[in-house]
Amino acid sequence: MLVLIPLIPFLGFAVNAALGRRLSKFVSGGVACTAMLASFGIALATAWPFLFGSADLHAVEQNVYTWIKAGDFVAPFSLRVDPLAALMILVVTGIGFLIHVYSTSYMHDESDSEYARFFSYLNLFAAFMLVLVLGSNFLVMFVGWEGVGLCSYLLIGFWYRKTSAADAGKKAFIVNRVGDFGFILGMLLAFVQFGTLDFQRIASALAPMAPEAEFGTVSAIALLLLVGATGKSAQIPLYVWLPDAMEGPTPVSALIHAATMVTAGVYLIGRNAVLFSHAPDVLLIVAIVGTVTALMAGTIALVQNDIKRVLAYSTVSQLGYMFLAMGMGAFGAGIFHLYTHAFFKALLFLGSGAVIHALAGEQDMRRMGGLKRALPVTYWTFLTGALAIAGVPGLAGFFSKDEILFRTFEHGHVLLWGVGILTSLLTATYMFRVVFLTFHGASRVASHGHGDPHGGGHPLHLHDAPPAMASVLIVLAVGAAVAGYVGVPHALGGDNRIERFLAPSFESSAAAIDAAATSEISTPTGSESSHGVELPLMLVSTVIAFGGIGLATFLFLLSADAAPRLATRFAGVYRVLTNKYYVDEIYQTAIVEPVQMVSRQGLWQGMDVRVIDGSVNGIGALVRGGATALRQMQTGSVRSYAAALFLGVVVILGYYLFN
């Protein structure tokens, strides 16, 4: 039955891809949504025993068929669900379904065939993500891994006639391929080391071992996998594709940022928790990468004017939190944040989509403002999402983010915790900057639609989200508000249900983490003594969240000239931030252009044309020259022939005499 979960969306894809041209929008959208709903139903049925059944159910497996076999290398196409995967498939199919429903309305201006094409890609995206999540070994996961890369390529570049969209799609695929380089090598090394690519077998082979004290093979595997994870989950140094990915239609951004794709890297680490926890050095790298990315992306988000771009950097930043959690060995906390983030980030993107829809394609916040009254549903739901991501107590983001920060502090990494808190301040500030610039203040809306092919340039009339979109926003807003209650910490009298639920997936990793951390704080998690720290920490983050909102209120709502004044005061910093630290430019001049230069001038025109073909032609000329010389010898003079004959005989005789 497991195979049906990805298979049904795949069939949806096949129907729309093959017949889409001939189907009405209602049918093609209906097929796609139904497929997702059915998949969600089966996912729910699959996850049910894990959620409410007996505690000793660890995994359900289905071996579909033997995919590749060569000698001792066997890669079955088999799927496995454990608590971690169960949570993931619910997120993917659940949030995915909502995004599909939203899209039926959002994409309605497209032609029938484009509409069908869009839904076929969406279905395919979900199908590959589900393969990624359910795969029981690296190779099956890699099918999904590359598959979501392909779908992001297709969907980001959906409006292929726009050069920027096509470029962004290509960039996403290629940057992800750089990550795949690490993934493939990690996979090869893992097979050489363990003789299998099955996650469970690798984990059980590692479980009895002690964590690597020095950087060894396991660490190398983990590091290579981390390269893959930074590609998919948009972390330094491979995050550059994600902000550009907003070139796709907004529901795609929601899908990429919330339910699929970017969560893959985090999931990869979670799936291999045992492996990573045996490589403490790499775990620290994971944490540092995450923290630095979180801070960097947070600062960039602060100054961007494109509403989707802010949200994109916000995703990069939030993924940084998840990496921080993974790096701390707090796999449960990381996955918890992944899960809550899926709700509020999908909500925020779809909310921004409703704004863009209302403004006929406008994405620049400098041409928004005062939309609160015209778009009440969008406003209130978006506000809920913003509060949730800002970490206001009681909403989803608070619980998960706080858990991460607490676990970081508990592990003694005060510096990382500090950066995390700072990022948290930034998060609240840039999110409320968006809220205020978009919905509050005076309207700066231009009278006509702009640029985006979505708009088509028809005269603007502000309208709130149509029913299909509005209902999805409301459902997600409820999710963003309450999703965190599955993980109320012990310090607040909860029992952190989600952590217990996920525990079987991270069982043997916990032991390794504890073993590696014995030198540090040895308090087991959730014990009485740590409650003493947890509550004050919670207070700090609450203050920070409100502080950030307050700061945004002052800068972007109350004082008209405070923000511009700051920008001119720190013009240098501002310029660096608006230009995103010039990372794209650095990559362009340091890697892309030199490689092209060397390939064109050095390899092709230099090596190929001049050296190799030159010498081939040279040999040709030499042969011709030699032939000419030989022709000279054919003088026709009998005497010179006789002389040559004689000389030859002498030489041959001499040779035999002296041998």
Add this chain to the structure above:
Amino acid sequence: MPVPLISILIVFPLLGAVLLLFINNRDNRNERVVRMFALGWSVAELALTLVLWAQFNGASADFQFVERHAWIPAYGIEYAVGVDGISLFLVVLTAFLTPLSLLSSWASLHGRVRAFSACMLVLESAIIGVFVSIDLFLFYVFWDAMLVPMYFLIGVWGYERRVYAAVKFMLYTMAGSVLMLIAIISLAYLHDVATGSYSFDLLRLYELPLSRRVQSWCFLAFALAFAIKVPLFPFHTWLPDAHVEAPTAGSVILAGVLLKMGTYGLVRFAFPLFPDAAVVFAPYLAGLAVIGILYGALVAMVQPDLKKLVAYSSVSHLGFVVLGIAAMNTQGVGGAVYQMLNHGVSTGALFLIVGMLSDRRHTRLIAEFGGLKRVMPRLTAAFLVVTLSSIGLPGLNGFVGEFLILLGAFRWRPSFAIWAALGVILSAVYMLWMFQRVNYGEVTNEKNESLRDLSAREWWALGPTLVMALLMGVAPTLFLRPMEPAVNRLVDRVSRSQRLTARDAGFGSRDSGFGLLTPASQISNRNSRTPNPESRTPNPESRIPSP
């Protein structure tokens, strides 16, 4: 008497070519009949190869359907043919691509259609002959016979600089072939020295003990001939020229099958005949292969011409194949053989598509296109699938081969695999960039505005490759399983000598200098006229047990 299936496979296309000459095609009056006849004939040939596949015993490593007839007994030359798991699929691939390429030429090729079709059928015969020969002399005859129709295909039906390209192709190949011929003759001679009779029989020669020096020289001669054919860096510069000038059908066959004759030669002859030398030279070969992977990809990236781009991408892909062969383990060689088929399917399809574009616009410059997706959505969709197959997306064929090769190489020498894996990134770069420039964006050139989408005929040409790409990606065991016994036997043969080599401490230091002198042990062997008891048993077929 059993049906001589393989001989039928060789003769059948030849017969078709002869029959074609009886169709009166003066003033092209029967062009359509000629085309239909050639197509039908090649489809029938495909059906015959499928019969071969169906009757093939996939559990056996032996040569099957073996036929032996004395040809020139004085020199031990036989007509000996047979297939094993390695050659079986290459035969099928040849028969698969021939009808497609014939079909692809229907719109673009006018005039002398009869001669063209006959050339294609003769070429098919020769190529199949190359893959099924188990007598070295016969192999050489087919190897060179193949050059003739190919020469005419490029030189007569090619584009502007066709004669230059045809001559370059011919000379490059001949340069390698001559050395190979010398090596083949020396082998037969050495067989005579060792046993008292000449033999060109592959199975006997496998068992011929050779000094390492002889092995080294012979290996180099063979390897050079094959490296030119593959083509391995730095012997590749004939390929872009040949492709650019060849007609679509020629390109499809050239890339799809002819290049595999090189890698097939390495697998069938160079490595198992001279295992000691192969072990020594494998790292160098792999080094060139890895350079080729990266070099081909980088140069492909900056090509302005679609055909050249695909040609250089072949250099890169074939580099993977050679790397897998050099690794000499089940995954490496299995992956390499698989990748030969993959490359035939996906690059064949790429050339078909480029041909379709060039039929419409009479140019192959990337800059001339752009925005085709809106004008030709179906062609673009097919193009996308082929592109993805070429860059090795899991689920399509390319991935399986590439991954197995990388795995094999990694187990052998990780550094090669690491460098080769960079090719995975680069292939995405050059293919997707090309794809974008051709298909995405607005239509900038108004000549592209009114191009028609795929016709039914083009669907028939392209469709089978798409189906194969998917099938080979999803169900590779269908092909890998019958291949494996033969692959394993090959690997065993080479690694057995590797073990012997490891025991012989002197090898590699003391004995690495070349010399054509036969060591004393073999001369004494000749004098006593006793066959080497270790390596000789009467019936060559049943000698080696399946692993």
